[in-house]
Amino acid sequence: MPATDRFREELLTTFRTFFAEAESKRRWNPYTDIPWDAVNREAPESLALCAETFMAVESFLPDYVSGAFSVIRESSLGQRWFTANWSYEELKHSIVLHEYLVRSGKRSEEALHDFHAQLMGRRWNVPFSTGRQMTLYAIFQEHATFLIYVRQEQVALAHGDRALAACYRFNARDECAHGRFYEAAARAYLEEDREGTLRDLALVAKGFRMPGVGIVPDYDRRIVTMREDAHIDRDLFLKKVFFPTLRRLNVTRQEIAAASAASRREAQDAGGTAATG
Numbered sequence: 001m002p003a004t005d006r007f008r009e010e011l012l013t014t015f016r017t018f019f020a021e022a023e024s025k026r027r028w029n030p031y032t033d034i035p036w037d038a039v040n041r042e043a044p045e046s047l048a049l050c051a052e053t054f055m056a057v058e059s060f061l062p063d064y065v066s067g068a069f070s071v072i073r074e075s076s077l078g079q080r081w082f083t084a085n086w087s088y089e090e091l092k093h094s095i096v097l098h099e100y101l102v103r104s105g106k107r108s109e110e111a112l113h114d115f116h117a118q119l120m121g122r123r124w125n126v127p128f129s130t131g132r133q134m135t136l137y138a139i140f141q142e143h144a145t146f147l148i149y150v151r152q153e154q155v156a157l158a159h160g161d162r163a164l165a166a167c168y169r170f171n172a173r174d175e176c177a178h179g180r181f182y183e184a185a186a187r188a189y190l191e192e193d194r195e196g197t198l199r200d201l202a203l204v205a206k207g208f209r210m211p212g213v214g215i216v217p218d219y220d221r222r223i224v225t226m227r228e229d230a231h232i233d234r235d236l237f238l239k240k241v242f243f244p245t246l247r248r249l250n251v252t253r254q255e256i257a258a259a260s261a262a263s264r265r266e267a268q269d270a271g272g273t274a275a276t277g
């Protein structure tokens with residue numbers, strides 16, 4: 001469905017608000033704004049392993065950017081401009097974790113260059129095919145990442161590493177702002193086509209996976225460490241990310257269940273027609 005003028009205008013207004021706030025309150029520099037002299041070089045390896053895992057997930061930026069532009073480039077100017085700015089902010093999340101790993105002495109530059117090269121041997125593919133679906137996916141992904149970074153900040157502080165805690169704090173603040181932009185976009189999609197957006201929301205919720213799954217080497221083992229350290233699992237995702245998002249979008253669980261049932265019925269009918277036709 002082509003975007004209406006109202007949708008385009010709303011997204012542009014949302015972008016302007018987002019960008020003004022980013023420029024005035026959220027700009028930061030990974031090289032100069034972290035108290036690098038407060039790195040705890042004696043902190044356990046699990047902290048470095050987690051930082052390396054998140055750096056790895058953030059490092060698929062080329063795929064995220066090309067994927068995002070491929071699904072929203074026709075949609076609206078506000079979304080295109082947001083995506084360009086978002087890319088810059090995401091870039092800093094990789095930079096700052098890379099810096100931490102080197103400055104803490106946990107990894108050498110050489111090892112990290114090899115690791116980055118290894119990562120680029122794999123590719124992240126867009127998990128959903130439309131701008132609307134990817135916008136909904138991004139809400140959950142950004143808020144989940146926000147939650148992870150906030151937890152990791154606590155873990156870093158508990159190990160006396162104020163530098164790493166600051167890395168996570170800056171990253172978390174950006175992720176939260178990204179999640180809020182995508183939520184505003186989702187509200188505009190709901191205004192345009194509530195039924196279709198609810199169906200997409202049900203689809204995305206059902207198939208949701210964090211972006212690192214399947215592309216970061218040893219992801220499962222790494223995630224065990226993260227869960228042990230920061231106590232994050234699916235229940236927490238539902239409680240802290242999924243249901244609060246529905247509430248903020250003013251969508252009920254019943255609506256999601258009904259949209260999901262309608263999509264299932266449609267698929268069955270289509271299957272029946274194909275079998276008999």
Ligand SMILES: [Fe+2]
Nearest residue numbers: 058090093175
């Ligand atoms: Fe990020």
Ligand SMILES: [Fe+2]
Nearest residue numbers: 142174175178
């Ligand atoms: Fe983000």
